[in-house]
Amino acid sequence: MPQTRPAAKKAAQKPALKTPARVDRRPHEVRIIGGEWKRTRLAVADKPGLRPTPDRVRETLFNWLASLAGAGGGELPGWHCIDAFAGTGALGFEAASRGAASVLLCEQDAALVAQLQSIKTKLKADAVRIERGNGVTALERAVAGSLQAVFLDPPFENAALYAPALRAAARALHADGAIYLEAPQRWSDDELAALGLEVFRYLKAGAVHAHLLRHRSNAPA
Numbered sequence: 001m002p003q004t005r006p007a008a009k010k011a012a013q014k015p016a017l018k019t020p021a022r023v024d025r026r027p028h029e030v031r032i033i034g035g036e037w038k039r040t041r042l043a044v045a046d047k048p049g050l051r052p053t054p055d056r057v058r059e060t061l062f063n064w065l066a067s068l069a070g071a072g073g074g075e076l077p078g079w080h081c082i083d084a085f086a087g088t089g090a091l092g093f094e095a096a097s098r099g100a101a102s103v104l105l106c107e108q109d110a111a112l113v114a115q116l117q118s119i120k121t122k123l124k125a126d127a128v129r130i131e132r133g134n135g136v137t138a139l140e141r142a143v144a145g146s147l148q149a150v151f152l153d154p155p156f157e158n159a160a161l162y163a164p165a166l167r168a169a170a171r172a173l174h175a176d177g178a179i180y181l182e183a184p185q186r187w188s189d190d191e192l193a194a195l196g197l198e199v200f201r202y203l204k205a206g207a208v209h210a211h212l213l214r215h216r217s218n219a220p221a
Helices: 055-069 090-097 110-123 135-141 159-172 189-193
Strands: 029-031 041-043 080-083 102-107 128-132 147-152 173-183 197-205 208-215
Touching: 029 055, 055 090, 055 173, 055 197, 055 208, 080 090, 080 135, 090 102, 090 128, 090 147, 102 110, 102 135, 110 128, 135 159, 147 159, 159 173, 189 197
Parallel strands: 080 102, 080 147, 102 128, 147 173
Antiparallel strands: 029 041, 173 208, 197 208
16 A cells, blocks of 8 residues: 655745834924924924924024024024025024014925914014025025024035025125024035135034034134
């Protein structure tokens, strides 16, 4: 009687490896750090390239600016400012919260402009003006020497914006004012000197290189 071979065992099937879900580390809201609207939260729209300045970087930045203003409590009394690539408006609304006399928020995206208008209305931010348009063009229109603070936070992937924005900002900057530049790399002293600027303060936080710039004649020795 022929022997029956045992049935071949089926290979044990390993569970398929699941690709880990991509974690969205972008913040869904940011908060105003100080001033009249302290702790107010601002929504961050789900837009490609929208990258609001981190809270702790903004806190350091406005401490730096307050030291230039010579005011206590991080205030910027009477300052005229522009947030040239406004996005969420976190930088511009922070300046207004701290007593700036005027703040222009310039943004090209229509949906973000509508969101900025909604925040302005909610806060009754009379010192804030919102304009849909090109931030470099807005800087070029500004009266020379009229701005105490210029906030430059262009999309990191649009490297072509940086040099013309800095050039226009340097022309519009008050003798005692400062430019905040947020970039994906540190700008060299030679690059800034060619624009008549110099680093006053600098920090790196993750992928963010935060520069506070002044006219070369005002930078400390």
